[in-house]
Amino acid sequence: MATQEIGLNEALEAEGIRAYETDLAELIVQLGKDRPSHILVPAIHRNRGEIRDIFAREMGEWGRPAPEGLTDTPAELADAARLHLREKFLRAKVGISGANFMVAETGTLVVVESEGNGRMCLTLPETLISVVGIEKIVPTWRDLEVFLQTLPRSSTAERMNPYTSTWTGTTDGDGPSAFHLVLLDNGRTDTLADEVGRQALRCIRCSACLNVCPVYERAGGHAYGSVYPGPIGAILSPQLRGTQSEIDASLPYASSLCGACYEVCPVAIDIPEVLVHLRERVVQGGPVTREGNKVVLKPAKGHAAERAAMRAARWAFSHPGACAPAAARVPHPPAASALPAGPRQGVERLTRPPGRAGGALPRLVAAHTRRKGRCQVSSRERILGRVRRALADVPGDEPSYEEAVGRDYLREHGDRSVEETVDLLAENLADYRAIVHRCTADDLAATLAGMLAARGARTVLVPPGLDPGWLATTDAERVADTAGSTPYELDRVDSVVTACAVAVAETGTIVLDCSPDQGRRRITLVPDHHICVVRVPDQVVSSVPQVMERLDPARPLTWISGPSATSDIELDRVEGVHGPRTLEVILVG
Amino acid sequence: MRVALFLTCVNDTLYPDTGRAVVSLLTRLGVEVDFPMAQTCCGQAHYNTGYRHEAEPLARHFSDVFGGYEAIVTPSGSCGAMVRELYPRMGERARAEGRGDTLAATLAPVVPKTYELTEFLVDVLGVTDVGAYYPRTVTYHPTCHGLRGLGLGERPRRLLRAVRGLELVELPGADECCGFGGTFAVKNADVSAAMGADKVRNAESTGADVLCAADNSCLMHIGGTMTRLRSGLRPVHIAEILASTEEEPAV
Secondary structure (H helix, E strand, O other): OOOOOOHHEEEEEEEEOOOOOHHHHHHHHHHHHOOOOOOOOOOOOOOHHHHHHHHHHHHHOOOOOOOOOOOOOHHHHHHHHHHHHHHHHOOOOOOEEOOOOOEEEOOOOEEEEEOHHHHHHHHOOOOEEEEEEEEHOOOOOOHHHHHHHHHHHOOOOOOOOOEEEEEEEEOOOOOOOOEEEEEOOHHHHHHHHOOOHHHHHOOOOOHHHHHOHHHHHHHHHHHOOOOHHHHHHHHHHHHHOOOOOOHHHHHHHOOOOOOOOHOOOOOOOHHHHHHHHHHHHHOOOOEEEEEOEEEEEEEEOOOOHHHHHHHHHHHHOOHHHHHOOOHHHHOOOOOOHHHOOOOOOOOEEEEEEOOOOOOOOOOOOOOHHHHOOOOOHHHHOOOOOHHHHOOOOOHHHHHHHHHHHHOOOOOOOOOOOOOHHHHHHHHHHHHHEEEEEEOOOOHHHHHHHHHHHHOHHHOOEEOOEEEEEHOOOOOOEHHHHHHHHOHHOOOOOOOEEOOOOOOEEOOOEEOOOOOOOOOHHHOOOOOOOOEEEEEEEOOOEHHHHHHHHOOOOOOOOOOOOOOOEOOOOOOEEEEOOOOEEEEEEEEEO | OOOOOOOOOOHHHHOHHHHHHHHHHHHHHOEEEEEEOOOOOOHHHHHHHOOOHHHHHHHHHHHHHHOOOEEEEEOOOOHHHHHHHEEEHHHHHHOOOOOOOOHHHHHHHHOEEEEHHHHHHHHHHHOOOOOOOOOOOOEEEOOHHHHHHOOOOHHHHHHHHHHHHHHHEEEOOOOOOOOOOOHHHHHOOHHHHHHHHHHHHHHHHHHOOEEEEEHHHHHHHHHHHHOOOOOOOOOEEEHHHHHOOOOOOOO
């Protein structure tokens, strides 16, 4: 979303670089020369027939054409997208991603997704560029234990999304060798400076507010004129972009203030409060921060009659003797013409703050420009300076963050024996369509051999540190993964067998940390069949907070909860998009 | 207890029957109700449209008029929420603008004493059976500010279930806004009307004779929609149902 916010694709296009959207819905939007209409399901305004037509018509223009005779069933459409994008993933030199969270204390980035397109971009290209809004930073690793539970529940109503990737810089021999992080301000520090409006920066883009909004439901996402539609867009866009344009000045009014959004918001953004605050900014003007500078907005034009009516009503209501008891005695409201005349443009005007010299028209001069000639100020210093100034009204870090944040929430849900925890893991894995097997350590080799044979796998990829005994009896050809293995070679392998670092019972999640028995991140992504071996009960924990304690943020982590999936076509769930379409888990104990 | 009726400007102008119903209901329950003649408007329309500064004199006026009472009862969820939720916020904003604590201090006394009617009945008077009689099939629409602002919860339904002769039927999509939203209905009329039409169709699907709510501004929007859709339903304020008795039926 951040890249759409700044128009990156268009800018790249102008430089002769073609950027391919890889999320299924974003692909539909891009191929359809369309605009997104929902934060989580950007092509929700397209039905399956339209998507079929777009794929059949456009895919050939961009690369691998849609298969002949493509029907409109979501599974077939998702498969067409898989084939179309696979060739691009295998040869792309540069991947661009966003991130859902960034952890300050460890320098870790987090991507939460369903389809596996994110994992492709994060692990296959040689260069990774992540463009992330600065509001995505959380102070500590431990904070993720809250957000990794909150986000999937509020966005897709899942216990856990299929894939979560975390990475901290680059890892030798695994993933991109060059990683660039672009920290995006683009109006965020200005928003931070507003003590009422800044709560909008807490948004984790779950889209729960869109899903309950009666206005969004009827007006549709395009009406919001921004990549951020719905209630959150109505408070975010006029803050990031300012209220100058007609659309941005109208967005704060795109709500009946029914409060359904606030009720479902997992990060408690009081959207109605901010909407009213922004309405005030539009009609009354007042101090705001623009590009780091404090300016005073004049009331917007085009509201003169409304303003006069409000003033008249205020006068009448605060002088009840003048109009009681009969309405006939209501005084005439001040005529609209008594107000200063001006063009009716419906946009706000900027002026300098009172007491500052300057012309009639605003000229926004950034602090760094004014200081030019004295010393060079880097964008880093500029943004940090803006953040400091924006938070001038906020008390300092006393008590410290760790003391200030309440951690009295449940560390796990329910009281279970070790055995019950393992059973819960099996149940939740199966619930998210992983195929679960249970065997003893002695039977593991035979079980694996049987599974590979049942799958018809002729080749099986083996991470360097996998216990050789596990695959001692399989008939499938063992293929070693080396640093030199190309994505194309991985793509030709039938199956991959790995161990895991730890598994989470409550969410049905297996976590890989790229230890030698799990191998590089890409080997559990490109092949279509992944078998993961979990040693129970040693490798099983109950909950997300418990797993965070066992994981090393410095290692690249992949959280897997079932096969990759998408609901981007008419919200009809299809399992298997870019990641392995079959996930089998063996619980050994 | 010195109880004042805050009728609200909308009721005073358009729905005086609701005011009469509240007085007769509370009188029947042994409450002496005062009606301060100087009362006007709580300032909600100003505040929610972005004219907070214009709303301040109205809030101060409200506080002047009602400050001396022990309880202020209003038959409007949204006006009740204005006083309870937004008056404190107006005080905070004035403080943040460097205007000191005066506004906050002026408004503070009326905030905890203001009750929406059903809240006053259930929480303060402790009654759910108010001795009412209303032989109709009724469906209840919980208005947004009553539901999510004041958290009225089951109170109105408990009161309605205790009314003799009344059959209460559940409204599908009850929690969804009717589309009024004050000036929203003017500024985004198409969306507002679409929401109103859905509300009325849901109400019709219940087979009820009456759609009841605890806020006449919402009922105005819903009632207007009913008229345009030629629906057989009638919008009725909960106070009028609770005031109705076998001796003096409202139907």
